[in-house]
Amino acid sequence: MESPLLDATFAALSDPTRRAILARLALGEATVSELMQPFALSQPTISKHLKVLEYAGLIEGGRDAQRRPRRLRAEAMKDAADWIERFRDQWDRRFDNLDRHLATIKKET
Template sequence: MQNGPDELSLVFQALADPTRREILSRLRNGPTTVGELAEPFAMSRPAVSQHLKVLERAGLIERTATAQWRTCTLRTEPLDEASAWVERHRGEWNERFDLLDERLRELKGQTDA
């Protein structure tokens, strides 16, 4: 039995919040200081820091400290894993929706007759 959430669950939990998704979007352009990441958000620095901790725990960012600068860097590997998981299941989900559509058409045909 597992203690706590698995890595994929941590990634999806991190991605569930719009602020964290925006932080990841801002990191697409390269490493960014914590101060620069916090600028556009109407929240305290500790609140931003909490979001960064969630992203770091999920493996989506890496934080480094150089002198007085705290920098965050995007790590895409967990996103690749989440994307691969979705793709593996997409075919099954589409197949089930197709079967549901077919059944609904059959039922509609029975009520029209």
């Protein structure tokens, strides 16, 4: 039931800067300087965001000389998507049941 990683994933997704970073990384690997570029934020602030994303398992880092290029890890994202999907299934079934129930009532009258 409980899932600290899922907690961390949703929390990571709750910030617009981090979502933008993920969107950028969906296009391919990028260095910190590159990721920093679109934002009016300091470099340490970006590094902090990257740490949050890494903690959530959403990205991982490599190394290329002084650079620490980040790339996506899609699995954590999938866990989040799965939770919502399972939720939606349950929700949909509920309406199916309601539909059947209403149909039954209609039949009975």
